[in-house]
Amino acid sequence: MATYPSTLGAAPKSFFLSNSLFNISLGTATPSRISSVKAAGECWTKHPAWTNVRQERWEGHLAVEGHLPTWLNGTYLRNGPGLWEVGDHSSHHIFDGYATLVRISFRRGCATGAHRQVESDAYKAARAHGRPLHREFSQLCPSEPGTLLDRVRDVVGLASGTLLTDNANVSVLPLGDGRVLCLTEATKGSVLIDPETLDTIGKFRYADRLWGLLQSAHPVVTGNELLTLLPDMFRRGHRVVRMAAGSNERKMVGRVHCRGGQAPGWVHSFAVTEKYIVVPEMPLRYSLAGVLKSQMTPWYLFDWLPESGSYMHAICRFTGKTVASVEVPPFMALHFINAYEQGDAIIADCCEYYADPSVIKALALRRLRSPGMNNDAFPDVRVARFSIPLDGTLMGELETVLDPEVHGRGVEMPSINPAYQGKEYRYVYACSARRPCNFLNCLTKIDLGEKEAKNWHELGSVPSEPFFVARPGGSDEDDGVVISIVSTMEGDGYALLLDAMTFQEIARVRLPYGLPYGFHGCWIPENV
Numbered sequence: 001m002a003t004y005p006s007t008l009g010a011a012p013k014s015f016f017l018s019n020s021l022f023n024i025s026l027g028t029a030t031p032s033r034i035s036s037v038k039a040a041g042e043c044w045t046k047h048p049a050w051t052n053v054r055q056e057r058w059e060g061h062l063a064v065e066g067h068l069p070t071w072l073n074g075t076y077l078r079n080g081p082g083l084w085e086v087g088d089h090s091s092h093h094i095f096d097g098y099a100t101l102v103r104i105s106f107r108r109g110c111a112t113g114a115h116r117q118v119e120s121d122a123y124k125a126a127r128a129h130g131r132p133l134h135r136e137f138s139q140l141c142p143s144e145p146g147t148l149l150d151r152v153r154d155v156v157g158l159a160s161g162t163l164l165t166d167n168a169n170v171s172v173l174p175l176g177d178g179r180v181l182c183l184t185e186a187t188k189g190s191v192l193i194d195p196e197t198l199d200t201i202g203k204f205r206y207a208d209r210l211w212g213l214l215q216s217a218h219p220v221v222t223g224n225e226l227l228t229l230l231p232d233m234f235r236r237g238h239r240v241v242r243m244a245a246g247s248n249e250r251k252m253v254g255r256v257h258c259r260g261g262q263a264p265g266w267v268h269s270f271a272v273t274e275k276y277i278v279v280p281e282m283p284l285r286y287s288l289a290g291v292l293k294s295q296m297t298p299w300y301l302f303d304w305l306p307e308s309g310s311y312m313h314a315i316c317r318f319t320g321k322t323v324a325s326v327e328v329p330p331f332m333a334l335h336f337i338n339a340y341e342q343g344d345a346i347i348a349d350c351c352e353y354y355a356d357p358s359v360i361k362a363l364a365l366r367r368l369r370s371p372g373m374n375n376d377a378f379p380d381v382r383v384a385r386f387s388i389p390l391d392g393t394l395m396g397e398l399e400t401v402l403d404p405e406v407h408g409r410g411v412e413m414p415s416i417n418p419a420y421q422g423k424e425y426r427y428v429y430a431c432s433a434r435r436p437c438n439f440l441n442c443l444t445k446i447d448l449g450e451k452e453a454k455n456w457h458e459l460g461s462v463p464s465e466p467f468f469v470a471r472p473g474g475s476d477e478d479d480g481v482v483i484s485i486v487s488t489m490e491g492d493g494y495a496l497l498l499d500a501m502t503f504q505e506i507a508r509v510r511l512p513y514g515l516p517y518g519f520h521g522c523w524i525p526e527n528v
């Protein structure tokens with residue numbers, strides 16, 4: 001088994017695992033399972049899910065417990081924040097962490113793996129200076145402005161984009177042409193990586209004139225194109241654009257005009273049907289005043305303005321024309337699951353927080369690391385279904401799809417069989433909850449037809465997004481496996497493979513140590 005310590009050199013000694021509070025030691029891990037809630041709470045402060053990645057890079061063979069399917073040949077990649085402490089600086093929010101890529105490659109029943117930091121400009125600058133120099137999610141500017149000139153300099157830096165981060169820590173996705181892209185919501189945070197070595201190849205350069213500092217970090221990628229949104233602060237809306245596989249040029253599909261407030265609603269993800277692009281407008285809106293004053297709001301970059309209304313928009317994928325713009329009940333959603341056409345309506349499903357934005361605050365690192373202070377504080381979330389009429393009706397509907405108790409009132413980081421994207425579907429795989437908890441601690445398979453769920457849970461474990469991989473040639477929607485990277489309170493980590501049909505465990509692929517929590521993954525089949 002090969003190991004690779006930092007190869008970049010010049011890192012300050014205090015850069016890695018700089019805060020001893022968050023160091024973990026496998027040598028002192030308790031061998032037997034800790035069963036008491038009190039003990040779990042004590043271990044949680046050092047849980048690898050919220051602890052800096054142990055080293056900058058690692059690569060090697062992985063031991064397999066159980067049996068990997070012989071058809072599972074390809075590479076699973078996952079992106080997410082993995083380093084929150086730099087020098088004496090400690091990040092406030094999970095979204096602030098510098099991107100850590102994880103690779104697990106499967107071939108003929110064996111597995112190899114790697115993790116490595118994405119070498120963004122923001123990461124390299126922080127590494128060189130021992131503190132962040134770019135704006136991350138919960139940090140408006142690199143330092144508290146001291147004078148009016150500082151404030152003006154910061155505002156200019158944010159408006160021009162020079163101070164924005166390129167820390168591409170949200171998603172990783174294949175473009176359909178062999179290239180693999182890591183993204184965050186700043187447009188400059190579009191970074192090409194090598195899916196085998198995890199090398200950072202460089203910035204993705206958009207070959208168009210579609211100016212804009214922000215983008216969706218959750219594009220919808222089909223076999224031949226990428227669809228995404230570019231928020232437009234000045235015209236209060238979103239440009240909907242597409243980029244063909246093999247191209248660097250985005251082209252306008254159409255424009256969505258937001259209807260409430262002074263600024264567009266935050267869109268972390270959106271959905272597509274076979275004909276339409278569905279754009280949500282929730283009352284968590286970008287805070288223009290916050291940017292202009294160089295100040296954080298109580299909701300970081302956003303304002304929560306329920307009185308500004310909630311809306312759902314749909315435009316035609318082919319003509320760009322708006323086909324629906326309806327008011328809906330108040331909602332708060334980070335992730336859309338899927339959407340499809342049904343009669344004279346569009347159905348769009350999402351993980352919805354009962355119109356409560358507090359999940360943003362629940363993801364502060366202090367709260368994640370202190371379950372005793374934050375007992376059962378992860379907000380309730382449900383599978384919610386929008387019905388967006390296409391017949392000119394002005395109001396849309398929003399309903400709970402199934403009893404949230406069956407998934408512990410937790411459902412986030414959803415995935416589906418990609419063959420069903422934009423089509424009527426039945427199964428959702430997601431992180432869920434066993435209460436009390438201050439973060440999602442289960443995996444669930446939800447049957448939207450039967451309105452029931454199967455759950456996987458181990459005490460003290462934090463599983464990340466369960467990513468569905470279809471069996472080649474399979475015909476059933478749930479014929480495949482689900483892959484999730486799990487970190488345990490004992491400091492261990494492994495990739496969990498569940499049979500997607502039964503939701504029973506079929507294998508664990510042991511990682512050398514527990515890894516920090518990650519966000520979103522992708523699958524690259526071996527023959528691509």
Ligand SMILES: [Fe+2]
Pocket residue numbers: 170218268269335519520
């Ligand atoms: Fe996301």
